Amino acid sequence: MHRTRTAALVAAAVLAPMTMTGCLVSSSRANKIEGAYVQPGAVSRVQVNETTTTETEEIMGQPSFRKTNDDGTETWTWHWTETRGESGAVLLIFAGNSKKTVSESVHVKFKDGVAIKKWRD
Helix, strand or coil, X not given: CHHHHHHHHHHHHHHHHHHCHHHHEEEEEEEEEEECCCCCCHHHHCCCCCCEHHHHHHHHCCCCEXXXXXXXXXXXXXXXXEEEEEEEEECCCEEEXXXXXXXXXXXXXXXXXEEEEEXXX
16 A cells, blocks of 8 residues: 555655646747837838938938938938847756847938938848
């Protein structure tokens, strides 16, 4: 009887954690964007020699910077930083996390209020 009871306790101790869904594996992801983010596909909607400054701002939002160049043109810059994070744990014993930060910029140059050039860094 003692062996049967011990075997049952050992089996319960081994199997119990496997039935607790929240305790075996956990993970989470988080994305954070700071700055003047430009939606994917927005830059392609700005047409060189057609799109005005007003239309560009409607498409891409307010720029981070506006610079008047020596030749009278104006360059607008949208700059943002995206941080992607991921963390996880197994059996609440092994844990880890990773973080990746990417900075991007989009520029549009205007002459007489019309886009004449666009590029991405």
